Each structure stands twice: as C-alpha cells, then as structure tokens.
Amino acid sequence: xxxxxxxxxxxxxxxxxxxxxxxxxxxxxxxxxxxxxxxxxxxxxxxxxxxxxxxxxxxxxxxxxxxxxxxxxxxxxxxxxxxxxxxxxxxxxxxxxxxxxxxxxxxxxxxxxxxxxxxxxxxxxxxxxxxxxxxxxxxxxxxxxxxxxxxxxxxxxxxxxxxxxxxxxxxxxxxxxxxxxxxxxxxxxxxxxxxxxxxxxxxxxxxxxxxxxxxxxxxxxxxxxxxxxxxxxxxxxxxxxxxxxxxxxxxxxxxxxxxxxxxxxxxxxxxxxxxxxxxxxxxxxxxxxxxxxxxxxxxxxxxxxxxxxxxxxxxxxxxxxxxxxxxxxxxxxxxxxxxxxxxxxxxxxxxxxxxxxxxxxxxxxxxxxxxxxxxxxxxxxxxxxxxxxxxx
Amino acid sequence: xxxxxxxxxxxxxxxxxxxxxxxxxxxxxxxxxxxxxxxxxxxxxxxxxxxxxxxxxxxxxxxxxxxxxxxxxxxxxxxxxxxxxxxxxxxxxxxxxxxxxxxxxxxxxxxxxxxxxxxxxxxxxxxxxxxxxxxxxxxxxxxxxxxxxxxxxxxxxxxxxxxxxxxxxxxxxxxxxxxxxxxxxxxxxxxxxxxxxxxxxxxxxxxxxxxxxxxxxxxxxxxxxxxxxxxxxxxxxxxxxxxxxxxxxxxxxxxxxxxxxxxxxxxxxxxxxxxxxxxxxxxxxxxxxxxxxx
Numbered sequence: 009x010x011x012x013x014x015x016x017x018x019x020x021x022x023x024x025x026x027x028x029x030x031x032x033x034x035x036x037x038x039x040x041x042x043x044x045x046x047x048x049x050x051x052x053x054x055x056x057x058x059x060x061x062x063x064x065x066x067x068x069x070x071x072x073x074x075x076x077x078x079x080x081x082x083x084x085x086x087x088x089x090x091x092x093x094x095x096x097x098x099x100x101x102x103x104x105x106x107x108x109x110x111x112x113x114x115x116x117x118x119x120x121x122x123x124x125x126x127x128x129x130x131x132x133x134x135x136x137x138x139x140x141x142x143x144x145x146x147x148x149x150x151x152x153x154x155x156x157x158x159x160x161x162x163x164x165x166x167x168x169x170x171x172x173x174x175x176x177x178x179x180x181x182x183x184x185x186x187x188x189x190x191x192x193x194x195x196x197x198x199x200x201x202x203x204x205x206x207x208x209x210x211x212x213x214x215x216x217x218x219x220x221x222x223x224x225x226x227x228x229x230x231x232x233x234x235x236x237x238x239x240x241x242x243x244x245x246x247x248x249x250x251x252x253x254x255x256x257x258x259x260x261x262x263x264x265x266x267x268x269x270x271x272x273x274x275x276x277x278x279x280x281x282x283x284x285x286x287x288x289x290x291x292x293x294x295x296x297x298x299x300x301x302x303x304x305x306x307x308x309x310x311x312x313x314x315x316x317x318x319x320x321x322x323x324x325x326x327x328x329x330x331x332x333x334x335x336x337x338x339x340x341x342x343x344x345x346x347x348x349x350x351x352x353x354x355x356x357x358x359x360x361x362x363x364x365x366x367x368x369x370x371x372x373x374x375x376x377x378x379x380x381x382x383x384x385x386x387x388x389x390x391x392x393x394x395x396x397x398x399x400x
Numbered sequence: 401x402x403x404x405x406x407x408x409x410x411x412x413x414x415x416x417x418x419x420x421x422x423x424x425x426x427x428x429x430x431x432x433x434x435x436x437x438x439x440x441x442x443x444x445x446x447x448x449x450x451x452x453x454x455x456x457x458x459x460x461x462x463x464x465x466x467x468x469x470x471x472x473x474x475x476x477x478x479x480x481x482x483x484x485x486x487x488x489x490x491x492x493x494x495x496x497x498x499x500x501x502x503x504x505x506x507x508x509x510x511x512x513x514x515x516x517x518x519x520x521x522x523x524x525x526x527x528x529x530x531x532x533x534x535x536x537x538x539x540x541x542x543x544x545x546x547x548x549x550x551x552x553x554x555x556x557x558x559x560x561x562x563x564x565x566x567x568x569x570x571x572x573x574x575x576x577x578x579x580x581x582x583x584x585x586x587x588x589x590x591x592x593x594x595x596x597x598x599x600x601x602x603x604x605x606x607x608x609x610x611x612x613x614x615x616x617x618x619x620x621x622x623x624x625x626x627x628x629x630x631x632x633x634x635x636x637x638x639x640x641x642x643x644x645x646x647x648x649x650x651x652x653x654x655x656x657x658x659x660x661x662x663x664x665x666x667x668x669x670x671x672x673x674x675x676x677x678x679x680x681x682x683x684x685x686x687x688x689x690x691x692x693x694x
Contacts, residue, residue: 217663218662218663219663220664220667222623223623225615225620225623225624226613226655228409228412228413228655229406229409229655229658229659229663230658230663232402232405232406232659233402233659236402249615252615253613256520257613260529261538262535262538279518280520280615281517281520282454282519282520282521282522
C-alpha cells in the first residue's frame with residue numbers, strides 16, 4: 009500500500025509536470041498497472057483443473073521450477089522473474105477471462121496457453137495488445153498464426169513431416185501403412201503432412217486407412233487391410249486410447265509389426281487402465297522429451313522436478329521449463345527492461361528470436377525459430393523397451 | 401481369403417449389434433417406447449463386470465451374474481421412476497425425451513464414478529480362437545460365443561413369448577393395453593417384466609461387446625446403441641427374428657463398406673443403405689404392416 013501511494017504520488021507529480029508543460033502523453037506504462045522496476049511479469053493460462061489438468065499443472069510446476077532456479081542464480085540482467093498461472097479449464101472463453109486477469113496483474117510476457125483451443129483464443133488478444141506469446145505446448149497451426157506468437161513444441165503438421173523424415177533417414181521401413189482418425193484435425197493433419205513428406209524418401213505408403221469418432225472400437229478391417237498390404241511398419245498419428253485398442257486387436261489376429269506414433273502416443277503405458285503394457289513393447293514414437301534420458305540437463309531437471317512435485321515430469325513440463333529459459337535468453341539478447349512497455353518487449357523479442365538465435369534445452373539442441381513462430385529442431389524418438397521409454 | 405475374414409469380422413460385429421437390438425426391439429415391441437438409455441445400460445453392465453472381475457478379482461461368472469442382476473434392477477428402477485409416470489402423458493414424445501435424459505444421466509454417473517480414462521476390458525470368453533487355412537482365417541472365441549448367445553437368446557425369447565403365460569400377457573399388452581387390462585392382465589407388472597428382461601439382455605450384450613472390442617469408457621454404449629437401434633429398425637422394429645437378421649446384416653454391410661469402398665465413408669454408406677431399404681420396405685425387413693382401421 010505504501011509502495012502504491014509512493015507510485016501514485018510520482019505519477020501525479022509527473023502528470024502535473026506534463027500538464028503544466030503542455031506536453032501530450034506518450035502512452036507509456038500501457039498495459040501494466042503497476043510497473044515494478046525490478047521484475048519481469050510472465051503469465052499464462054492453462055487447464056489447472058478439469059480433464060486436461062495433468063497438462064496444465066505440469067506446465068505450471070515446471071515453469072515455476074525454472075523461474076525459481078533463475079531467480080536463485082541472480083536473475084536476468086539483474087532483474088527477477090515473476091510467474092502467474094491462471095486456470096482456463098481447457099476452455100477458450102475461460103482462457104480469455106483468465107488472460108484479462110493476467111492483464112490486470114500487469115503481465116508483460118505470455119508463456120501459454122497450454123492447450124490448443126485456449127491458446128488460439130488468447131492469441132487473438134495478445135495480438136491486439138502486442139504482447140509476446142510463447143506457447144510451450146499448443147500444437148494447432150493457428151496457435152502461432154500472428155507474428156507475436158511462437159511455440160516450443162512441434163506443430164501438428166510438423167509432427168507428420170518430421171516423422172516421415174525420421175523413418176526415411178534411418179531406413180526404419182520400406183513399406184509403411186497408416187491408420188488415422190479422419191474425424192480429428194490433429195490426426196488427419198499429421199497424416200496429410202506425413203504422406204506429402206514421404207514422397208521425398210525411399211519408403212512407400214502401402215495403405216492409409218481411416219476411422220472416425222463414431223467407429224473407433226472395431227479396427228479389424230483396417231488391421232486386415234494393413235496386414236494384406238505387406239507393411240513392415242504402421243504409422244499411428246492418433247491418441248493412446250485408440251492405439252491401445254489397435255495393439256490389442258493386432259495381437260488378437262496374430263499381426264506383429266512395428267508401430268510408430270507421435271506425441272499422442274505418450275501415455276500408452278499408463279493412460280489406459282488394465283491395458284496389457286507388454287503389447288506396447290517395441291512401439292516407437294516421436295516425443296520432444298524422454299524422462300529416462302541420461303543427458304545431464306535432463307537428469308538434473310527430472311530429479312529436481314521429482315523432488316519438488318513428487319512425480320515424473322512429462323513432455324509438457326519439459327516444454328514449459330524450456331519456455332522460461334527461452335524467455336530468459338531473449339531478455340538477455342534483446343536487452344529489454346521491466347519498465348519498457350509490452351510492445352517494446354514484444355518487438356525486442358521478435359527481433360531477437362528470429363535473427364540467428366539458437367536454444368539448447370531439454371526438448372532439443374540448437375533450436376532455431378522462423379518468423380512464422382515454428383521451431384526447427386531435430387526430432388527425438390523413443391522406443392518402449394521393458395516397460396519404459398528409451399531414447400533412440 | 402481376406403473376403404472370408406471380412407465376412408467373419410462382419411458376423412462378429414453384427415452379432416453384437418443383434419444382441420443389443422434384441423433388447424431394443426423387445427422393449428419397443430411390448431411397451432411401444434424407444435428406450436434410448438438401452439446403450440447406457442449396456443455400458444453399466446460392462447462396468448459392473450469390469451469392477452467385479454478386474455478390480456475385485458472375482459471369477460468371470462460372478463462378474464457376468466452381477467452385471468445381469470444389477471442391470472435388471474436398474475432397468476426396472478428406470479422404468480418405475482422415469483417412464484411409468486409418463487406413460488399416460490398426452491404426447492409419446494415426453495417419454496422419448498425422458499429416455500434421452502436417462503441416457504445422459506447414466507453416462508454422467510459413470511463419468512463421476514469411473515472417470516474419463518479408458519479401461520481395457522479383460523475378455524470373459526476363455527474359448528481359444530479357431531484358425532483355418534494356415535492361420536489366415538481367425539474365428540475368435542468372442543465371435544463364436546456372441547453368435548451362439550444371440551441365437552440362444554433369440555430362440556429363448558420367442559419360446560418365452562409363445563409358450564408362457566407371462567409371454568402371452570406381453571403379447572396382449574403390446575396389442576392393446578386397455579383391453580389387456582380388462583382381461584385381468586397386470587399391465588404395469590408386464591411392462592416392468594419386459595424392462596427387466598430387456599436390461600438383463602443389455603448386461604449380457606455389454607459384457608460380450610466389451611469382450612470383442614475391449615475398450616470401456618462411459619460413452620462405450622452410446623454408438624453401438626444407436627447402431628443397434630438402426631439394426632432393429634432395419635429388421636422391422638418389434639420383430640425378434642428381425643432384430644437378429646438386421647443386426648447381422650448391418651454388421652456385414654458396415655465391414656464390407658469399410659473393406660471394399662472406403663474406411664472413411666463406412667458409416668455414411670451404412671445409413672444410406674438404411675434409407676434405401678426403408679424407402680422400399682417402410683416397416684423393415686420383417687415388420688408387420690398393420691392397417692389402421694378407422
């Protein structure tokens with residue numbers, strides 16, 4: 009309160025000075041109610057409750073972990089970071105309300121949203137306010153449609169492209185079959201880009217079978233056609249619930265092959281209750297992060313996270329942790345100050361991120377960004393062996 | 401060779417539809433109402449077996465029995481609370497809407513109790529698959545059991561209705577409730593019995609559905625329920641052999657559409673065929689054409 013009074017006095021005084029001098033206001037301090045000169049305010053929205061709460065909580069926890077680390081090590085350019093996460097319940101309207109709460113708090117940089125639909129809704133607002141937005145895990149294309157928005161993870165279509173590259177470059181297969189959900193933009197988007205990119209490689213797509221939201225229990229036909237096509241690998245750009253059923257039915261009909269999935273496959277071992285996890289042995293999938301990796305930075309992150317929150321971090325946590333460090337490096341590179349208005353910070357970051365900036369983190373090394381907000385990084389693939397993920 | 405395998409897949413899917421359709425058609429034929437909650441009673445049956453067998457570790461027979469008992473009670477209960485008070489309502493739509501309400505209620509109760517996570521249902525069938533032609537053709541144990549269960553239940557139902565007093569009472573109620581009451585038939589009791597039998601069938605259908613397609617969540621019953629309703633209409637709603645044939649045909653058409661036309665368009669093709677058949681035979685394959693006397 010005392011601080012506020014002091015601030016108000018200064019503001020009044022300066023206003024009087026300006027008024028007396030007959031100068032117009034230059035609109036400084038726009039968007040930040042109480043410009044605190046010593047810290048950057050990072051905010052985001054995510055599902056902290058509800059069905060997708062596991063994602064939102066992971067992002068909040070990991071981001072807090074990163075912020076605490078940075079502050080404990082002396083902050084950034086002498087400033088500290090402040091973090092504020094608001095619940096959006098994976099709902100676009102609630103996300104906009106949550107974003108307005110963040111604006112009242114004086115948010116300067118947005119690290120969010122966690123899931124795609126809220127991220128797109130918040131993206132429209134950050135565009136209007138010209139606040140820099142970095143989503144750790146919003147994979148839909150539209151999450152970064154404006155030039156102030158960037159992402160840490162691969163976009164949905166990019167997952168299809170990099171999956172095809174990975175299979176092609178490592179000669180994992182000669183004949184690939186695909187089973188995808190034609191009623192889901194996530195799945196069909198990945199499928200289309202996979203098929204397009206596959207033309208550049210020596211492997212052949214021998215069958216592409218679809219299922220829909222309304223008929224996702226019986227895969228006998230899709231599997232039979234896949235088997236008949238002579239495929240030596242099946243690409244599954246779908247979520248783990250359906251993948252578990254496909255693995256069970258393939259096993260039932262005596263069809264054994266290599267399955268390759270994308271990030272939706274993460275959860276196959278524990279996401280379906282009572283699922284026989286031994287069926288998932290040998291399944292490969294694209295994921296930015298494997299908690300079993302032996303790389304020093306990942307080992308340190310995993311142990312710090314486990315110690316603080318009592319659970320193993322998932323890929324959302326890793327994306328968020330990287331997100332905070334990306335923001336830290338952008339502050340260093342652009343030299344912005346907490347007293348700058350949000351537009352100055354946003355423009356400084358945009359300038360910094362797309363001009364030769366490269367980031368080494370948990371989810372990749374030498375990540376660079378193009379001006380459209382998409383990260384360029386090498387895909388990382390894990391294989392399930394003896395019931396755990398192992399990095400390939 | 402794959403043609404034969406597709407045919408078997410079709411039979412497998414069709415027999416599940418047929419089993420569900422038997423319950424639908426029985427309730428419609430006698431109580432003259434569409435019980436849209438039937439699919440969700442199936443789901444409750446499957447969850448009961450899952451809880452008893454997989455969570456509590458009791459033998460399969462106990463799980464199936466528990467599902468049948470619980471679903472019978474549930475069916476009678478739903479009928480008493482939600483449908484019976486509306487039986488005299490001015491519009492038959494009222495009870496139809498209530499049925500949809502009950503359907504959502506059951507789904508949400510299951511969501512509250514069991515959560516959103518999909519569960520892998522352990523099959524209750526211990527019969528080994530029969531493999532023919534060097535393993536190229538597989539008859540799974542679930543398919544065999546479902547088809548046999550379907551035929552037995554169909555025959556049992558027809559015998560029950562033809563040969564027993566309660567069955568004859570059902571027939572009378574379906575013809576004319578008022579007249580049946582005048583003849584000393586307990587109409588409410590008969591309809592409650594119909595629901596009890598229909599719901600017990602739903603429990604068995606649920607267990608076999610999830611044994612064949614081992615994925616269980618609170619929405620498991622809704623789509624098979626709708627497809628089975630289509631099968632019942634297809635065969636002629638109210639007709640017991642019609643539900644059986646309708647279910648089997650629907651399953652085979654769906655699988656063939658997926659296999660030979662397009663896996664994306666399968667559902668559209670199935671429903672298009674339904675429209676064509678209903679245009680040619682408005683009462684379905686086995687439906688009776690009763691002329692209203694004025």
